[in-house]
Amino acid sequence: MEHKPNSLQRRRWLAALLAVPALTVFAAQAANADALDAITKRGTLRVAVPEDYPPFGAVGPDMQPQGYDIDMAALLAKSMKVKLQLVPVNSGNRIPYLQTDKVDLVISSLGKTPEREKVIDFSQAYAPYFQGVFGPADIKVGGPADLAGKTVGATRGALEEVALTSMAPNATIRRFDDNNATIQAFLSGQVQLIAAGNIVAAAILAKHPPREPQMKFVIKDSPCFVGLNKNEPQLLAKVNTAIEQAKKDGSLQAMSKKWFGQPLPANL
Numbered sequence: 001m002e003h004k005p006n007s008l009q010r011r012r013w014l015a016a017l018l019a020v021p022a023l024t025v026f027a028a029q030a031a032n033a034d035a036l037d038a039i040t041k042r043g044t045l046r047v048a049v050p051e052d053y054p055p056f057g058a059v060g061p062d063m064q065p066q067g068y069d070i071d072m073a074a075l076l077a078k079s080m081k082v083k084l085q086l087v088p089v090n091s092g093n094r095i096p097y098l099q100t101d102k103v104d105l106v107i108s109s110l111g112k113t114p115e116r117e118k119v120i121d122f123s124q125a126y127a128p129y130f131q132g133v134f135g136p137a138d139i140k141v142g143g144p145a146d147l148a149g150k151t152v153g154a155t156r157g158a159l160e161e162v163a164l165t166s167m168a169p170n171a172t173i174r175r176f177d178d179n180n181a182t183i184q185a186f187l188s189g190q191v192q193l194i195a196a197g198n199i200v201a202a203a204i205l206a207k208h209p210p211r212e213p214q215m216k217f218v219i220k221d222s223p224c225f226v227g228l229n230k231n232e233p234q235l236l237a238k239v240n241t242a243i244e245q246a247k248k249d250g251s252l253q254a255m256s257k258k259w260f261g262q263p264l265p266a267n268l
Contacts, residue, residue, distance in 0.1 A: 043083055136212060152193045193216065
């Protein structure tokens, strides 16, 4: 005999079915709020920052970290009303640190690429940046094809190293583990040219080296973004609001003049 549910059972089943979407939405909202809630409850914002990439991040004379990215991290921590914990990283480990919950945010001259967008989210831009090839005036280079037979120094894993590898297959690219090693290789003449950010070239030029790095060509225009894990809309909104406010009240302008020696571009 076929068993038919009574009216009480039907009402219970209906109530259970109606509750499923609500529970799903609630669970999704709770998951999305986890990162910002965790920061607030912990009372500390953990930020991955560079320590060998002036003027974005470096160790100062007092052995404390300093630079544009350091100030940006402090600005965000202040906006969240929490303490700041700086975590030094390099180009290769900054995203893995985020994915393994060693940090909450990456503020490390991070450029946006389609590959990176598959695994992390990005804020709106907070700093200007472009990658290019630089070298002395006596080395004539107008584009990637002119790099054939020339040696170019680049930091392993950095955006310019990855892009240049595909752009100039005939170039001899010498890869170094960190930016200081790349810079020293150029200054000491181990490589003829250097692939780096415009800010790095400006920092080299400020040292008045005998091998002045002149701009040869742009590899990629790539402003800097704050990186955070996927599916964290509350944290993303909090970061974007703080950046927008810093643009309006002049905080970012002051940081740019302090560390880059120039105002922010109008299109940032």
